[in-house]
Amino acid sequence: MGLLLAAIGIYGVTAYAVTRRTREIGIRLSLGAHRTNVVGMVLRQAMTLVALGSAIGLLLGAAAGRLLSGPPYGLPPPGMLMMAGAAMIFAAVGLVACYVPVRRALRIHAMDALRHE
Numbered sequence: 001m002g003l004l005l006a007a008i009g010i011y012g013v014t015a016y017a018v019t020r021r022t023r024e025i026g027i028r029l030s031l032g033a034h035r036t037n038v039v040g041m042v043l044r045q046a047m048t049l050v051a052l053g054s055a056i057g058l059l060l061g062a063a064a065g066r067l068l069s070g071p072p073y074g075l076p077p078p079g080m081l082m083m084a085g086a087a088m089i090f091a092a093v094g095l096v097a098c099y100v101p102v103r104r105a106l107r108i109h110a111m112d113a114l115r116h117e
Helices: 002-020 022-030 035-068 080-106 110-115
Strands: none
Touching (some): 002 022, 002 035, 002 080, 022 035, 022 080, 022 110
């Protein structure tokens, strides 16, 4: 459930950012930028946020694991392999959630994007 909520949140933020940058994307495309460069630019920005969120989540997860492995709860601490796997799954879902709005923005004709707003 948490992964689904994260994917919806990432999609929403990226879709909003791409909508705000539609005019910029249109200008870049009309000046001759390759579509792969535009996709790379937006994905790089969005995946930076995903990586930052993953790093914070890993740190907080490790701290929570240590707290829960104490005497009152007695749970075993989470393994590094499990935490790394969860971070990789989150990164893959984040990549897909970021890619969908970018592809939608690239379908817009450059002149329509310049008339946007």
